[in-house]
Amino acid sequence: MMSNSTDAYQQHDHHRCLKTALAQAKNRCIARKARLTPIRESVLHLLWQSHRPLGAYKIIDQLSEETGKRVLPPTVYRALDFLLELGLIHRLATLNAYIGCPFPDSAHSDCFLLCRECGSVAECSTANVNKSIASTAEQAGFLVESQTVEILGLCTPCQEKMPQPNKAKPIKPEADE
Amino acid sequence: MMSNSTDAYQQHDHHRCLKTALAQAKNRCIARKARLTPIRESVLHLLWQSHRPLGAYKIIDQLSEETGKRVLPPTVYRALDFLLELGLIHRLATLNAYIGCPFPDSAHSDCFLLCRECGSVAECSTANVNKSIASTAEQAGFLVESQTVEILGLCTPCQEKMPQPNKAKPIKPEADE
DNA sequence: GAATAAGTGTAATAATATAACAATCTTTAC
DNA sequence: GTAAAGATTGTTATATTATTACACTTATTC
Ligand SMILES: [Zn+2]
Ligand SMILES: [Zn+2]
Ligand SMILES: [Zn+2]
Ligand SMILES: [Zn+2]
Numbered sequence: 001m002m003s004n005s006t007d008a009y010q011q012h013d014h015h016r017c018l019k020t021a022l023a024q025a026k027n028r029c030i031a032r033k034a035r036l037t038p039i040r041e042s043v044l045h046l047l048w049q050s051h052r053p054l055g056a057y058k059i060i061d062q063l064s065e066e067t068g069k070r071v072l073p074p075t076v077y078r079a080l081d082f083l084l085e086l087g088l089i090h091r092l093a094t095l096n097a098y099i100g101c102p103f104p105d106s107a108h109s110d111c112f113l114l115c116r117e118c119g120s121v122a123e124c125s126t127a128n129v130n131k132s133i134a135s136t137a138e139q140a141g142f143l144v145e146s147q148t149v150e151i152l153g154l155c156t157p158c159q160e161k162m163p164q165p166n167k168a169k170p171i172k173p174e175a176d177e
Numbered sequence: 178m179m180s181n182s183t184d185a186y187q188q189h190d191h192h193r194c195l196k197t198a199l200a201q202a203k204n205r206c207i208a209r210k211a212r213l214t215p216i217r218e219s220v221l222h223l224l225w226q227s228h229r230p231l232g233a234y235k236i237i238d239q240l241s242e243e244t245g246k247r248v249l250p251p252t253v254y255r256a257l258d259f260l261l262e263l264g265l266i267h268r269l270a271t272l273n274a275y276i277g278c279p280f281p282d283s284a285h286s287d288c289f290l291l292c293r294e295c296g297s298v299a300e301c302s303t304a305n306v307n308k309s310i311a312s313t314a315e316q317a318g319f320l321v322e323s324q325t326v327e328i329l330g331l332c333t334p335c336q337e338k339m340p341q342p343n344k345a346k347p348i349k350p351e352a353d354e
Numbered sequence: 355g356a357a358t359a360a361g362t363g364t365a366a367t368a369a370t371a372t373a374a375c376a377a378t379c380t381t382t383a384c
Numbered sequence: 385g386t387a388a389a390g391a392t393t394g395t396t397a398t399a400t401t402a403t404t405a406c407a408c409t410t411a412t413t414c
Binding site: 001003005093094111113115116122124126128129131132133135136137139140141142143144145146147148149150151152153154155156159 | 178180182270271288290292293299301303305306308309310312313314316317318319320321322323324325326327328329330331332333336
Binding site for chain 3: 212232233234250251254273
C-alpha cells in the first residue's frame, strides 16, 4: 500500500514534500507539454503549504494577499482545473476542497483519509479497496470508470489526544470565547 | 451483498419501491418518535419518484409546483436534514444531490453506483468494501468513523446501449441542436 | 512578423447551502 | 382546558462554491 499517512499527520520535513511536489509537477508539465505558469505554480504551492486541503475561496484570498491585487474566482478555478487535469491535485468531494497529490506519477485510484480533528488528509493507493470495489460493481453488472473514496475519522495523533473511548466525554473546561 | 441494482437500472415495479420506502419511513419515525410531517413526506416522495438523485433546488422547484406556492430553501433543507438524520435518504457528495435509501432498516455503510449515462444510482452494502477500507485505514493508523464511496460508471443496460469497446467511437449522426 | 493558440482579466451570474428570527402548530404538564 | 414548552414552518437575507461570456494579453507556430 502506498500512503503518505506518516507524513501527513505528524511532524516531518514538510519542506521536502513541497520540493518534491513542485519538482514532480515540473516534470509532468514537460512530459505533457503543458505550461506551469506563475499562477498555476502559486496555486500548487499554496495547496502544498500543508497536508490540509484548501477551499477554492481560501486560495483566492491567500493569492490575493500574496500578490497584493484582487484575484478573481475564474483565475483560481482555471488553475485548479489545469492541476486536476494533470493529476497534480485532487478535489475532495465531501469537503469541496483541494489538496496536492503526493503520487502524481503513479497511476492510482484515490482513497483519502480525512482527519476530522486536525483537518489533515492522507492519500492511499490500495489494491484491496480497488479490488473490492471492482468486485462489488461486477456483481451488480456495473462498469467502473472512476471512484471516490473518502474516509472520515481520526488520525493516530488525534486519536491519542482524544478522550478515551468507553469513558464519558469530559466536559471541556475551556470557555468557548 | 445487499443491492438494489437490478431495480435501479431496469424496468421494474417502481410503485412498490415507493410504497415500501414510505412504509419503512413511517415505521422508522414511529420507532424514533419523530414526525413525518407533510413537507417531509413530500420530499421523501419526490426523492422516490425514480432512482435518480435530485438536487435540493430541483426539489424546491417540484415542491413549489406541486403545492402552488413558493417553497423556500430552508424548508427543503430542513426536511432533507431530517430525512438524512433518520437514515431515510442519502446525500451524494459527488453530485450534490439526494436519493432515497432502499435499506433504511439495515445498518449499512453506503456504497453507491452512479450511472453517468442514465443518471440512476444503486446502493450496495458490501462487507468486502468495508473490510478493505477498514484494513487500509488500520495500516495507516487511522480510525474510521464514516466513509463515502461513490462509484461512477455505466450500469448494465447503458453498457449495452453504448458503442462497443475497442472500436472507434462512431461519430453521432444526429445534430447537436 | 502575422496568424494562431493558450492563458489571463473582468463582470456577471448560477448553483448549493445556511443563519437568524418570527410565527405557528404540537405536545406536555398542570 | 389551558398555559408553557418544544418542535416545526415561514421569511428575509446572506454565505459558499462554481461557471459563463467576452475582452485582452502573452506565447507559439509558421
Ligand atoms: Zn508534508
Ligand atoms: Zn488528525
Ligand atoms: Zn424502483
Ligand atoms: Zn445507466
